[in-house]
Amino acid sequence: MREIKYEDIVKSVKDMILYSATNLPKDAYKALQSAYDTEKSEVCRQVLKQILENADIAANEARPLCQDTGLAVFFVKVGEDVKVVGGSLKKAINEGTEQGYKEGYLRASTCHWDTRANLKDEVGYNLPAIIHFDLVEGDKIDIEYAAKGGGSENVSRATVFPPAKGRKGIIEYVKQVISDAGPNPCPPLTVGVGIGGTFEKAVISSKHALFRELGSKNPDPVLESMEEELMHLLNNLGIGAMGMGGTQTVLGVHIEKNPCHIASLPVSVNVQCHSSRHMHITL
Amino acid sequence: MSKTYHLTAPLSEADVIQLKAGDIVYLTGVVYTARDAAHKKLVDLLDAGQALPFDMNGAVIYFVGPTPPKPGDPIGSAGPTTSYRMDSYSPKLINEQGLKGMIGKGKRNQDVIDACVKSKAIYFGATGGAGALLARQIKKAEVIAYPELGPEAIRRLEVVDFPLTVINDTFGADLYKMGRAQYEVFE
Numbered sequence: 001m002r003e004i005k006y007e008d009i010v011k012s013v014k015d016m017i018l019y020s021a022t023n024l025p026k027d028a029y030k031a032l033q034s035a036y037d038t039e040k041s042e043v044c045r046q047v048l049k050q051i052l053e054n055a056d057i058a059a060n061e062a063r064p065l066c067q068d069t070g071l072a073v074f075f076v077k078v079g080e081d082v083k084v085v086g087g088s089l090k091k092a093i094n095e096g097t098e099q100g101y102k103e104g105y106l107r108a109s110t111c112h113w114d115t116r117a118n119l120k121d122e123v124g125y126n127l128p129a130i131i132h133f134d135l136v137e138g139d140k141i142d143i144e145y146a147a148k149g150g151g152s153e154n155v156s157r158a159t160v161f162p163p164a165k166g167r168k169g170i171i172e173y174v175k176q177v178i179s180d181a182g183p184n185p186c187p188p189l190t191v192g193v194g195i196g197g198t199f200e201k202a203v204i205s206s207k208h209a210l211f212r213e214l215g216s217k218n219p220d221p222v223l224e225s226m227e228e229e230l231m232h233l234l235n236n237l238g239i240g241a242m243g244m245g246g247t248q249t250v251l252g253v254h255i256e257k258n259p260c261h262i263a264s265l266p267v268s269v270n271v272q273c274h275s276s277r278h279m280h281i282t283l
Numbered sequence: 284m285s286k287t288y289h290l291t292a293p294l295s296e297a298d299v300i301q302l303k304a305g306d307i308v309y310l311t312g313v314v315y316t317a318r319d320a321a322h323k324k325l326v327d328l329l330d331a332g333q334a335l336p337f338d339m340n341g342a343v344i345y346f347v348g349p350t351p352p353k354p355g356d357p358i359g360s361a362g363p364t365t366s367y368r369m370d371s372y373s374p375k376l377i378n379e380q381g382l383k384g385m386i387g388k389g390k391r392n393q394d395v396i397d398a399c400v401k402s403k404a405i406y407f408g409a410t411g412g413a414g415a416l417l418a419r420q421i422k423k424a425e426v427i428a429y430p431e432l433g434p435e436a437i438r439r440l441e442v443v444d445f446p447l448t449v450i451n452d453t454f455g456a457d458l459y460k461m462g463r464a465q466y467e468v469f470e
Contacts, residue, residue: 244462247466
């Protein structure tokens with residue numbers, strides 16, 4: 001049994017949050033540069049220029065890229081041969097989250113669903129973190145993190161289709177969700193699509209799809225061709241950067257699939273703004 | 284063709300009626316921050332017949348909930364939040380209180396667009412997710428109401444050359460619709 005210290009997890013999570021808040025990942029920066037080079041609309045080119053400049057300022061001066069520093073979302077794969085010593089893994093991730101958000105002068109954005117009162121004193125600073133655990137073979141802990149903003153979550157949608165809807169129905173649905181969203185989720189976007197499983201499995205898959213590197217290929221050839229078709233269709237919507245009207249609406253479409261129940265075809269679309277703050281570490 | 288203007292807030296009617304959707308505006312002067320929680324409180328005050336915490340006549344409201352400032356800075360990162368959450372409150376402030384400008388991102392509903400026409404007000408877009416860049420144009424920030432709302436408190440900001448695009452003008456035009464119509468490809 002490999003042992004990992006509680007404090008080491010706290011520190012790793014904290015460091016990941018501090019770094020992500022101020023440093024746009026290379027894949028997102030590259031995709032935005034390419035959008036700037038390709039965009040035909042001068043208004044959108046100016047917006048993309050501001051977005052790239054913002055990323056430079058944020059990195060150079062260690063300032064948050066966006067004031068919406070998100071809810072902290074984690075996908076954690078825990079090896080069955082790992083033991084966390086000195087405390088629980090869940091508590092360590094939450095403690096690292098709180099420390100990171102406090103030390104980085106990031107925004108505490110969790111609130112009560114009804115009173116809307118901020119939970120920073122009652123529960124903890126920007127707590128609780130949203131954590132999806134999975135148990136795997138091995139002696140490592142694998143942590144994927146994203147700071148997920150509210151604007152792009154607000155336009156995300158899920159449904160359960162009858163199987164007859166098929167590929168065509170899925171493509172139409174994704175197109176409709178992005179078309180309806182328009183300027184609101186801060187395009188250019190990454191679009192995560194989860195297909196299959198149960199209702200909640202599709203939703204979680206669509207979230208996880210956002211963590212994949214922009215510009216990487218889907219290993220499944222059918223999904224790869226759907227991603228290419230959707231990229232084309234979504235960019236043809238004409239929404240453009242910040243919805244000002246342009247040719248570059250999406251930076252990537254990422255699809256994850258799951259086996260379905262014979263009666264259903266769940267589909268979920270999770271939208272990510274251009275400030276795609278995500279990071280991956282293995283302990 | 285879109286024009287570029289340098290304006291000073293608070294704004295006059297003459298300032299806003301010259302603007303057209305798509306124009307670029309560099310705004311200098313005083314703007315007030317408010318998100319939905321603060322808007323609710325402002326409208327509740329008006330419904331109770333009480334005075335507002337700042338003069339709304341000619342005012343510009345910025346829809347923003349900044350990150351906490353680092354020591355020595357006036358404000359943290361401060362980009363716009365999505366504006367539709369303020370749609371149910373904005374028309375009253377425009378039509379009855381003389382609000383002249385709103386800064387945010389994303390679509391407004393027809394009630395807001397109609398109020399901008401009827402009572403001469405502008406909805407400006409700032410670049411969402413450019414919070415570090417936009418914060419550079421904010422020279423001073425002071426909480427003037429509802430400190431208990433934390434990031435959602437009302438702040439009085441002094442801005443210099445704050446970069447904006449006119450989304451909805453006083454003629455009922457909407458840049459989001461115009462821009463998209465120009466680039467949408469139907470297959």
